[in-house]
Amino acid sequence: MKVENDNFYILTLAEIAKELNRRGMRNANILLSVGLPLTRFGAEKLDYRHYAH
Numbered sequence: 001m002k003v004e005n006d007n008f009y010i011l012t013l014a015e016i017a018k019e020l021n022r023r024g025m026r027n028a029n030i031l032l033s034v035g036l037p038l039t040r041f042g043a044e045k046l047d048y049r050h051y052a053h
Contacts, residue, residue, distance in 0.1 A: 012032070020028055033048060 016030060020026070031049070
């Protein structure tokens with residue numbers, strides 16, 4: 001586990017809920033690319049989607 005407690009996980013869920021609410025959405029399929037370097041995610045996006053499913 002990369003963090004000592006669940007604070008970041010809980011904060012992430014809260015921010016996702018706020019964003020969905022801002023967009024007027026109640027349901028969504030969300031893919032979190034946690035731990036991937038941002039500079040590489042764009043280049044590896046399709047590979048990651050296949051890996052995550």
